[in-house]
Amino acid sequence: MIRASCHTADNRLAFEFDATPWFREANPHSIRHLAEQGWSSVWVADALERRPGYEGLHRxxxxxxxxxxxxxxxxxxxxxxxxxxxxxxxxxxxxxxRPEIAAMLWSRTTAS
Structure with a gap:
């Protein structure tokens, strides 16, 4: 399970969820971009919000x-x-x- 959380700017709503389905389906470029953004992005939430079990995220x-x-x-x-x-x-x-993506991310961080 890959834990993730979202909260509104006014802190009125927060939701914790499993981001694993996004990681299963995402292309390597999207995962690399997420990592480059400090593992912070609304893309993951946008992709999952309409799925069953993610109703709180949709709200x-x-x-x-x-x-x-x-x-x-x-x-x-x-x-x-x-x-x-x-x-x-x-x-x-x-x-x-997805070891090929992990290796790609690892090589980018060690090269920096």
Whole structure:
């Protein structure tokens, strides 16, 4: 299991979820980009929110996009929600299940 969590900018809603389905289906470029973003991105939540079992995540995203949208219109750079993937969980899972991606990520971090 790859733990992840999202919360709205106003901290009214938060949701913890399993991001493993996203990692199973994501292409290597998307995973690398997520890692480069500090394992923080709403893409994972966007991809999973409509799946069964992720109804809480859907409600959180819906709230962030409808209720907080007015505030974000004043400052388009203001994020209405934040989502973070647990990096140790992701690294462990990738090593066990998608070792070619784990190796790619490892080579990029050691080359830096």
């Amino acid at each position: 959180l995203i819906e709230y962030a996009t409808t209720r907080l949208r007015e505030e974000s219109l004043e400052d388009p750079s203001w994020p209405t929600l934040d989502c973070v993937v647990n990096q140790p969980d992701a690294t462990r899972w990738l090593t066990e299940n």
